[in-house]
Amino acid sequence: xxxxxxxxxxxxxxxxxxxxxxxxxxxxxxxxxxxxxxxxxxxxxxxxxxxxxxxxxxxxxxxxxxxxxxxxxxxxxxxxxxxxxxxxxxxxxxxxxxxxxxxxxxxxxxxxxxxxxxxxxxxxxxxxxxxxxxxxxxxxxxxxxxxxxxxxxxxxxxxxxxxxxxxxxxxxxxxxxxxxxxxxxxxxxxxxxxxxxxxxxxxxxxxxxxxxxxxxxxxxxxxxxxxxxxxxxxxxxxxxxxxxxxxxxxxxxxxxxxxxxxxxxxxxxxxxxxxxxxxxxxxxxxxxxxxxxxxxxxxxxxxxxxxxxxxxxxxxxxxxxxxxxxxxxxxxxxxxxxxxxxxxxxxxxxxxxxxxxxxxxxxxxxxxxxxxxxxxxxxxxxxxxxxxxxxxxxxxxxxxxxxxxxxxxxxxxxxxxxxxxxxxxxxxxxxxxxxxxxxxxxxxxxxxxxxxxxxxxxxxxxxxxxxxxxxxxxxxxxxxxxxxxxxxxxxxxxxxxxxxxxxxxxxxxxxxxxxxxxxxxxxxxxxxxxxxxxxxxxxxxxxxxxxxxxxxxxxxxxxxxxxxxxxx
Amino acid sequence: xxxxxxxxxxxxxxxxxxxxxxxxxxxxxxxxxxxxxxxxxxxxxxxxxxxxxxxxxxxxxxxxxxxxxxxxxxxxxxxxxxxxxxxxxxxxxxxxxxxxxxxxxxxxxxxxxxxxxxxxxxxxxxxxxxxxxxxxxxxxxxxxxxxxxxxxxxxxxxxxxxx
Numbered sequence: 031x032x033x034x035x036x037x038x039x040x041x042x043x044x045x046x047x048x049x050x051x052x053x054x055x056x057x058x059x060x061x062x063x064x065x066x067x068x069x070x071x072x073x074x075x076x077x078x079x080x081x082x083x084x085x086x087x088x089x090x091x092x093x094x095x096x097x098x099x100x101x102x103x104x105x106x107x108x109x110x111x112x113x114x115x116x117x118x119x120x121x122x123x124x125x126x127x128x129x130x131x132x133x134x135x136x137x138x139x140x141x142x143x144x145x146x147x148x149x150x151x152x153x154x155x156x157x158x159x160x161x162x163x164x165x166x167x168x169x170x171x172x173x174x175x176x177x178x179x180x181x182x183x184x185x186x187x188x189x190x191x192x193x194x195x196x197x198x199x200x201x202x203x204x205x206x207x208x209x210x211x212x213x214x215x216x217x218x219x220x221x222x223x224x225x226x227x228x229x230x231x232x233x234x235x236x237x238x239x240x241x242x243x244x245x246x247x248x249x250x251x252x253x254x255x256x257x258x259x260x261x262x263x264x265x266x267x268x269x270x271x272x273x274x275x276x277x278x279x280x281x282x283x284x285x286x287x288x289x290x291x292x293x294x295x296x297x298x299x300x301x302x303x304x305x306x307x308x309x310x311x312x313x314x315x316x317x318x319x320x321x322x323x324x325x326x327x328x329x330x331x332x333x334x335x336x337x338x339x340x341x342x343x344x345x346x347x348x349x350x351x352x353x354x355x356x357x358x359x360x361x362x363x364x365x366x367x368x369x370x371x372x373x374x375x376x377x378x379x380x381x382x383x384x385x386x387x388x389x390x391x392x393x394x395x396x397x398x399x400x401x402x403x404x405x406x407x408x409x410x411x412x413x414x415x416x417x418x419x420x421x422x423x424x425x426x427x428x429x430x431x432x433x434x435x436x437x438x439x440x441x442x443x444x445x446x447x448x449x450x451x452x453x454x455x456x457x458x459x460x461x462x463x464x465x466x467x468x469x470x471x472x473x474x475x476x477x478x479x480x481x482x483x484x485x486x487x488x489x490x491x492x493x494x495x496x497x498x499x500x501x502x503x504x505x506x507x508x509x510x511x512x513x514x515x516x517x518x519x520x521x522x523x524x525x526x527x528x529x530x531x532x533x534x535x536x537x538x539x540x541x542x543x544x545x546x547x548x549x550x551x552x553x554x555x556x557x558x559x560x561x562x563x564x565x566x567x568x569x570x571x572x573x574x575x576x577x578x579x580x581x582x583x584x585x586x587x588x589x590x591x592x593x594x595x596x597x598x
Numbered sequence: 599x600x601x602x603x604x605x606x607x608x609x610x611x612x613x614x615x616x617x618x619x620x621x622x623x624x625x626x627x628x629x630x631x632x633x634x635x636x637x638x639x640x641x642x643x644x645x646x647x648x649x650x651x652x653x654x655x656x657x658x659x660x661x662x663x664x665x666x667x668x669x670x671x672x673x674x675x676x677x678x679x680x681x682x683x684x685x686x687x688x689x690x691x692x693x694x695x696x697x698x699x700x701x702x703x704x705x706x707x708x709x710x711x712x713x714x715x716x717x718x719x720x721x722x723x724x725x726x727x728x729x730x731x732x733x734x735x736x737x738x739x740x741x742x743x744x745x746x747x748x749x750x751x752x753x754x755x756x757x758x759x760x761x
Binding site for chain 1: 607608611612615616619623653656657660661663664666667668669761
């Protein structure tokens with residue numbers, strides 16, 4: 031039987047096992063929406079802005095391990111989605127983005143709602159396709175799912191002209207697909223792995239530095255086993271939080287611009303650095319010239335060869351899925367009697383404990399104002415560390431990352447690479463859909479939340495009982511902090527006059543709003559909000575306006591050139 | 599240092615812009631770029647001449663390999679190779695310059711393809727350096743127009759780029 035292109039799109043999604051599609055209809059995708067309407071297997075979540083659709087699909091993917099799917103119309107539908115696509119691309123999130131396009135005969139004619147989708151999105155997708163013939167549609171969609179999820183994951187876009195959704199052809203969804211030009215190396219080189227193990231066993235001052243790749247590849251059990259077996263200190267990047275338990279004594283805190291003093295010192299002064307699924311980016315190692323140490327050996331495991339030796343020269347590169355490589359390393363270490371020198375390790379831990387005595391995350395707990403750090407710590411206690419936290423971008427993101435101890439992977443969902451304000455709430459929608467019974471909290475700020483505030487309406491429609499913790503300091507806090515430190519207190523446009531009444535706003539959208547102004551009310555408010563398991567609660571915490579995130583490595587500085595709270 | 603990268607790429611719409619876009623997005627240089635289908639019409643071969651340190655060339659190669667449509671990348675300058683570029687140059691050739699121009703073309707093994715009473719159109723092949731040398735050998739004032747294909751390259755002997 032012959033199916034229309036629109037029917038084929040929906041059949042492909044069904045056959046791929048897609049549960050949710052996040053989207054927004056429009057002229058070019060009307061045929062597809064009509065087919066969505068006629069079935070129940072694939073559920074559609076109607077957002078209020080295409081950026082929200084992409085972030086929701088992204089959050090869904092980060093939480094569920096599945097490929098996130100978004101569906102938007104041509105022209106403005108696509109341009110609105112670009113921020114979400116780029117966000118997923120920077121964090122290597124597997125997604126398939128289906129976009130409507132004007133009919134093939136109208137392409138290039140400056141038609142209504144036409145844009146060069148493939149051209150606009152080319153630099154921020156893993157790959158993209160324009161389907162000009164309905165006969166290619168099913169195979170292309172299969173390829174999109176395959177490319178998105180394998181190798182280094184990422185978003186793949188399929189642009190479908192309206193006439194292709196009307197044209198008919200026979201349907202068969204390919205079981206597998208292969209591309210002769212796409213063969214990612216997935217198995218680490220045995221010789222390199224042996225070399226790495228040798229280095230680890232001989233290390234006197236080792237450090238394990240793990241990133242988002244460990245989460246994406248579900249390699250947290252292997253990483254945890256390896257770190258515990260060796261007794262090494264371990265840090266997780268912003269994207270890797272939860273890969274190694276945050277409450278484990280071997281965890282030294284996050285590295286980088288707002289990492290802990292002890293982690294940054296250990297990263298800089300170690301003799302063997304094992305990097306797993308991390309990419310030495312500017313926010314993690316600061317200035318690469320300063321980071322360089324001739325006497326430090328670096329082992330780097332990553333699925334993407336181009337991540338290796340990009341910013342930092344590496345001594346032992348290993349390309350492959352991090353989980354499989356760690357399995358091989360564990361096999362070698364467990365099968366050998368050799369262990370790292372305990373005396374050397376003890377000495378190294380002694381140095382690290384000395385650094386830890388600086389207590390770099392200390393803050394004023396006696397203040398009459400609400401300290402944002404205290405809110406995150408109270409949230410940690412109130413949720414017993416078991417919530418799934420999404421965040422936006424800025425100071426609140428750093429405080430959430432520093433003070434909420436993530437013991438499990440995929441509990442911390444944030445836009446690390448692109449740093450997209452507005453990510454938190456729509457991402458939380460995707461997360462809550464995957465985890466209907468779980469506590470999902472969006473930690474945000476009054477500036478970020480307003481970038482996708484319209485999604486409060488989506489939350490109402492789909493009964494998503496997200497808890498929004500708004501750390502409201504009436505400033506774009508991170509911008510204000512930089513202006514205080516580096517721009518002579520000239521707070522150019524970082525103050526928001528005329529903020530909305532968030533309590534009333536939440537209520538207007540049909541939710542519960544709470545305003546908390548005193549430190550003594552933090553615990554009670556959180557408890558009350560978390561008890562409302564059926565409702566979205568917007569908690570507006572009025573926090574200390576002048577609080578800063580410490581430690582801080584100023585942009586372009588070396589990793590150990592930190593500003594600490596006590597120094598100001 | 600100058601490198602000649604040979605790239606086998608799927609002969610698909612958009613492949614060229616993916617590759618050129620990669621160079622501009624990451625700030626790499628393109629000295630020349632030439633592309634045409636191979637004996638297998640589903641595949642094109644591209645030759646890119648670029649300049650960069652070893653680290654940069656390594657990154658370029660890795661980034662190219664990451665593109666889904668790129669089948670294979672080889673840095674021809676890693677080993678023995680042949681490099682050829684075609685140039686067509688239209689020069690003023692009148693009066694006493696006319697004989698001299700013909701002689702110069704002969705020295706560079708150029709061929710005169712088209713003649714008017716005031717001009718020659720000369721075809722020249724060779725390495726980029728040889729073509730440069732010809733252009734510096736003649737007086738800049740007599741050059742009316744030049745067009746160059748950019749370098750094509752192939753490995754010597756048994757060095758073969760194929761899938």
